[in-house]
Amino acid sequence: MFQLYLFAFCKIVVAIVFALSCFSKFRDFSQFIETIRNFRLLPPFIIPFSASLFLSSELLVIVLLFTWPFMAFLLGASLLLIFSVALATVLMRKIQTPCHCFGHSKQLISSIDLIRNFGFLLCTGSGLWIASKPAFATELSPLNMGIIFFAALAFVLIWTQIGEIYELFQPELR
Numbered sequence: 001m002f003q004l005y006l007f008a009f010c011k012i013v014v015a016i017v018f019a020l021s022c023f024s025k026f027r028d029f030s031q032f033i034e035t036i037r038n039f040r041l042l043p044p045f046i047i048p049f050s051a052s053l054f055l056s057s058e059l060l061v062i063v064l065l066f067t068w069p070f071m072a073f074l075l076g077a078s079l080l081l082i083f084s085v086a087l088a089t090v091l092m093r094k095i096q097t098p099c100h101c102f103g104h105s106k107q108l109i110s111s112i113d114l115i116r117n118f119g120f121l122l123c124t125g126s127g128l129w130i131a132s133k134p135a136f137a138t139e140l141s142p143l144n145m146g147i148i149f150f151a152a153l154a155f156v157l158i159w160t161q162i163g164e165i166y167e168l169f170q171p172e173l174r
Helices: 002-027 029-039 044-067 069-092 111-131 142-159 162-168
Strands: none
Touching: 002 029, 002 044, 002 069, 002 111, 002 142, 029 044, 029 069, 044 069, 069 111, 111 142, 111 162, 142 162
């Protein structure tokens, strides 16, 4: 029974994360292209195509969650890994640029962004593991789904802002 609750939680978390990410990038697509350009990982001529492919893949994760969850979690984990590697290379090369992962931000990429992605990778990995098992025979009640939805929403809203939360607890440099 625990796996059923965990699967629902992971599915909702991944849906919200990729919906927020996809919406923010779609809303300001030129900023997303600029973010990829600032990472200095790809040749300039391929950046617009890569941005479109990444955005389309995020949208596909959301659609697949309702039709083929195993592939949704696999694609979601792949996207998170790709972006985590990109963030890690930006940090290693000491490039000072914001991530813009969930909308416009002035906060520069830090190791906290990798921790954030690791938390979401845990969700996609757990969902992938459970989705690889035989299908569940039982459905959750609307009340249980509602509780899980609000728990997942709270988790995503807090976890996407983990960098800002971390900054609140840092002593001021004077």
